[in-house]
Amino acid sequence: MIQKITLLIITVFILNSCKRNNDKQFSKDILGEWTYVKTEDLRKPKKDQDYKYPPPPSPFGGHIQGYHFLENNVCENKLGYYKLIEAEQRRNRKIIFLGTKTEYKIENDSLKILDLEAKTWENQKIQSIIGDTLTVKMSDSIFAKYARSKYKIDPNENYDQIIVSSSGCYGSCPIADISIDHNGKILFYGQDYNTQNGIFTSKITKSEFQKIQTNFKKADIKNLQNNYEANWTDDENVTITFIKNKKVVKSINDYGRNSPIPLIWAYMPVRYLYQQIKLVPFKTERPVLSIFGAGFTKGNQICDLSKSESFYLFTEIYKGKETSQEFENKYQIMFWNTDDKKETVNTDGRYFKFKNKTIDIGYNFLIQNNLTEKFRQKIKYDY
Secondary structure (H helix, E strand, C coil): CHHHHHHHHHHHHHHHHHHHHHHHHHHHHCCEEEEEEEEEECCCCCCCCCCCCCCCCCCCCCCCCEEEECHHHEEEEEEEEEEEECCCCHHHCEEEEEEEEEEEEEECCEEEEEECCCCEEEEEEEEEEECCEEEEEEECCEEEEEEECCCCCCCCCCCCEEEEEEECCCCCCCEEEEEEECCCEEEEEEEECCCCCEEEEEECCHHHHHHHHHHHHCCCHHHCCCEEECCCCCCCEEEEEEEECCEEEEEEEEECCCCCHHHHHHHHHHHCHHHHCCCEECCCCCCCCCCCCCEEEECCEEEECCHHHHHHHHHHHHHCEEECCCCCCCEEEEEECCCCCEEEEEECCCEEEECCEEEECCCCHHHHCCCCCCCEECCCCCC
């Protein structure tokens, strides 16, 4: 009898030691960035051939997930965590961004990640970490696979300014613009469905800007398409513009979150950055051109700007100097102001006259960005 008890104690000790060793090895092997790849359903089909199993669930919710596991049990959820504030009036509904940084732990071969919104631990059994593949068991015979993320980042690829704009949707999607430059200066314009609406300035550190820029560079900006479009309607359009030496290097339109996942991971936290910094109200008598996106008109022709490009032009006008210089009114920019009234700016590309003030931005915006050849005939939906 004593021998059996001793044997049982030794067995339990060995099993616990093995689990601790597994946890220690998993904790080492899991460090780094991972992207969800697929869910495998290994359930055996029933004899009734007409029976179909429901599709296996995706891990940790319905979105494509990515994680960065760091030392000291810190985990970054690439998509972030969000809380929806409901309200009877649609206009009063808001989205609260809870951040991307959370905690994780590995216990008894299980990966546990703290959900900041539900305040519960998401629990997945680690099946294996072999090379660049992480496999977790979601339920009986259903496994989710993650691949270790690998990025080719050009250290010489740098931008002076990044702008992210969102158009809203048939619902309560935020309508906003945010510009961040390489010095960390921020200009935010919340128009609707934001926790704060209006024009504000703020600042982050240069290193924080570098992290934001690196997240975008992981999406391989240079090789992205200019336009991504989902095959449904009434969704929001997010536009991202990258500036270098006062020139638009790249603008990307993403309708319905149909762009590559690393780009979505990069722009989502930037959209809600305003909630995590101190905002200083900003008053200006200069035109705010980004409500729907501006366009240069010349007679019956128009050159469109995306919403983020329009906001970039506004930041240039905001930084420009007032002047009494006369110029030829070659083009007009018509837009709706913050009071939903139609306004007009006269310009030759360098000088912008709004009401009784003329602003010199120091260069010709149209020529600098190769826009003079992009005019098209107006249609009835244009201004």
